[in-house]
Amino acid sequence: MSDTALFTPFRGEHYADPASLERRLAPPYDVIGPAERERLAARDDANIVRVDLPVAPEGEDPYRLAARLLGEWRARGLVVRDGSPSAYVLRTTSTLEGGATRRRTGAFLALAAEPFGRGRVKPHEQTHKGPKEDRRRLTHATATNLSPIFVLAPDEDGRLAALLAEVVAQAPWARARAADADHEIWLVSGAAAGRIADAASAASVYIADGHHRYETAVTIRSEAPEEWRAGARRTLAHVVSFKDHGLEILPTHRIVPGAPAPREAVIERAVTRWFERCDASRAVLTLVCADGAQVPLAPQPQRDLSKVPGLPGPWAWGLPSWMCDNLLVGVCAADLVGAAPAFRYTASAAEARSAAREPGVAFTVLLRATTLEEVKTISDLGQVMPPKSTFFAPKVPTGVVLRPLGGESA
Numbered sequence: 001m002s003d004t005a006l007f008t009p010f011r012g013e014h015y016a017d018p019a020s021l022e023r024r025l026a027p028p029y030d031v032i033g034p035a036e037r038e039r040l041a042a043r044d045d046a047n048i049v050r051v052d053l054p055v056a057p058e059g060e061d062p063y064r065l066a067a068r069l070l071g072e073w074r075a076r077g078l079v080v081r082d083g084s085p086s087a088y089v090l091r092t093t094s095t096l097e098g099g100a101t102r103r104r105t106g107a108f109l110a111l112a113a114e115p116f117g118r119g120r121v122k123p124h125e126q127t128h129k130g131p132k133e134d135r136r137r138l139t140h141a142t143a144t145n146l147s148p149i150f151v152l153a154p155d156e157d158g159r160l161a162a163l164l165a166e167v168v169a170q171a172p173w174a175r176a177r178a179a180d181a182d183h184e185i186w187l188v189s190g191a192a193a194g195r196i197a198d199a200a201s202a203a204s205v206y207i208a209d210g211h212h213r214y215e216t217a218v219t220i221r222s223e224a225p226e227e228w229r230a231g232a233r234r235t236l237a238h239v240v241s242f243k244d245h246g247l248e249i250l251p252t253h254r255i256v257p258g259a260p261a262p263r264e265a266v267i268e269r270a271v272t273r274w275f276e277r278c279d280a281s282r283a284v285l286t287l288v289c290a291d292g293a294q295v296p297l298a299p300q301p302q303r304d305l306s307k308v309p310g311l312p313g314p315w316a317w318g319l320p321s322w323m324c325d326n327l328l329v330g331v332c333a334a335d336l337v338g339a340a341p342a343f344r345y346t347a348s349a350a351e352a353r354s355a356a357r358e359p360g361v362a363f364t365v366l367l368r369a370t371t372l373e374e375v376k377t378i379s380d381l382g383q384v385m386p387p388k389s390t391f392f393a394p395k396v397p398t399g400v401v402l403r404p405l406g407g408e409s410a
Helices: 019-026 034-043 062-075 129-142 161-169 189-199 211-223 263-273 320-332 351-355 372-380
Strands: 013-015 080-083 085-096 100-111 149-155 174-178 181-189 204-209 234-241 249-250 254-256 275-277 285-288 296-297 345-346 361-367 390-394
Touching: 013 019, 019 181, 062 080, 062 129, 085 161, 085 189, 100 149, 100 161, 100 189, 100 351, 129 204, 129 211, 161 181, 161 234, 181 189, 189 285, 204 211, 204 296, 211 234, 211 285, 254 320, 254 351, 263 275, 263 285, 263 296, 263 320, 275 320, 285 320, 345 351, 351 361
Parallel strands: 149 234
Antiparallel strands: 013 080, 085 100, 085 181, 100 234, 149 204, 174 181, 249 390, 254 345, 254 361, 275 296, 285 296, 285 361
16 A cells, blocks of 8 residues: 555554453543543553553653553553554444434544645644643653544545445454443454555545544654654544444533523523524524523524624534634623633533533533534635534544554554
8 A cells, every 4th residue: 555545554552352342441531531530540450541541640750651551561461463554443332312322333544644734634623732732742652642533534435334344244353342332343454454444545534533633643743753753654543434324423512601691681692693592493502591491592594794703704604613602602691701711511411401500600502413514514615613513422432452653654
């Protein structure tokens, strides 16, 4: 396969004992709170959270601790590296809030780490400096891609989906219940791995999750030491076909801090400016007040968009995250909650409704889910949404496969 291919197979590193995965896999680091991190670490002394989200005693460098732990796992034979480049296929089955079941299949491959401007890897969300520096320091310490970027391939001819279907028709290497989902894993080497990578490389791909990790990989590529510079030209990615029926985007609801805001005051400001009250079926946003009342809102029709403050383009009008963050909270309720309040986020509508009654919460906002078509359209325009505009479910677990940067070619 060409060095310029978007995806290639790679020599992955994984837990030697497939039966141990149930104790050792974890959700992505950025959705793990302190209590969940403690629970995961207690499950096994080699749970991946101990390396991917290291917590060190006071005075000790957490990144050096992560590198030491990973080295110990290797020395003990807990993790082993494959001898030839492979693709690692994962099928995940989960039950979403509300009871719907989703089954999604993708492949872990090595993705070219190149600046967004080249157009082969397209973002859709803004990023923040802090998380990128954290991932940068962890990568330098461990010289390993620990958690994957989750990307979507257009797969216009359905070839990627068909190849993955062929793989999962066989018995898996491992099965595990972890991170609130059931996972099945296949190790694919040789020509079959190359065909999967080739199909995934057919067109530009879209980042679903992991914008911070991808931008960090691009930075690492330019500053990697000689001993693993070739491997740093790529990063670990999990790629799924747009044609996969298990793809699901959940909304990320907003919990807005402040003194409980009078319901009518918020409604008056919103409805007289940019929104109208509507049936729940048409709602882009639903305001949840301290008294439990829920007020569905939609953008006012035929609004003169040239007068909408800060509108980055017509694509943002009706986009739930932009309408919430910039208009409902940023303009309509700014005098009630202050400028740029620090939202809490949740993918659970029940949690958001309950939070509206908490002390220190002004109100909460339920968002309509962003659609796959919106993600693709905005990415193709070279635009980005506000942070936490999408929540792809289920999350891709960490620990299925790692990608050491040493010993890898471009």
